[in-house]
Amino acid sequence: MNLPICTKDAKEGKLCSKCKQKLESNEINQVDVELSRILFRLAEKETIPNEINLVKTKTIKENNKKDKETVLALVEGNPAVLIGRGGRIIRLISEKLGKDVKVIKNGSPVQIINDLASPVRACGINILYRTDQSEEKYITLPKERKNKVGISVEKMEKLINKLTDEKYKIKYI
Ligand SMILES: [Zn+2]
Numbered sequence: 001m002n003l004p005i006c007t008k009d010a011k012e013g014k015l016c017s018k019c020k021q022k023l024e025s026n027e028i029n030q031v032d033v034e035l036s037r038i039l040f041r042l043a044e045k046e047t048i049p050n051e052i053n054l055v056k057t058k059t060i061k062e063n064n065k066k067d068k069e070t071v072l073a074l075v076e077g078n079p080a081v082l083i084g085r086g087g088r089i090i091r092l093i094s095e096k097l098g099k100d101v102k103v104i105k106n107g108s109p110v111q112i113i114n115d116l117a118s119p120v121r122a123c124g125i126n127i128l129y130r131t132d133q134s135e136e137k138y139i140t141l142p143k144e145r146k147n148k149v150g151i152s153v154e155k156m157e158k159l160i161n162k163l164t165d166e167k168y169k170i171k172y173i
Contacts, residue, residue: 001043002053002076004032010040031057031071031097038096039082048089052077055106058162059099070100072163079103079115109164113139116156120145123173136169143172 005019042048053076062068094101123140
């Protein structure tokens with residue numbers, strides 16, 4: 001299991017100087033640390049398998065629900081093992097962290113959108129170059145399958161921009 005902090009820290013519940021430095025320089029955040037410990041302990045108890053890596057987390061505020069925060073956990077491996085049957089595992093993790101956790105498989109922006117919009121797949125990325133040299137990046141989805149997508153354009157944009165630290169727009173074409 002690869003985590004944003006070293007295994008020793010995840011096990012012992014404190015941070016070595018190297019990981020502390022990462023936290024202080026904002027290379028990792030406090031939620032990365034807390035979630036790493038939770039996942040490590042769950043793997044130790046064999047509630048989840050070891051073959052899952054946490055890449056990073058990003059926290060977003062939900063507009064419609066006041067003060068409600070959702071943690072996006074970007075993982076490598078099969079995200080389903082963190083969700084569990086009927087969402088049992090993800091509920092447990094969310095409860096331990098005290099925040100709603102959403103697991104997203106690490107990948108390119110298009111792959112992430114494919115997961116969010118599943119079963120609909122993105123058509124690709126279009127880049128629009130403006131006369132002032134700026135560019136706008138669009139990830140496009142097929143318009144005729146829009147009713148199969150269970151997530152809004154606004155939400156997909158918010159998630160992808162937060163996860164990639166880049167600006168993408170989502171467009172049905
Ligand atoms: Zn460490």
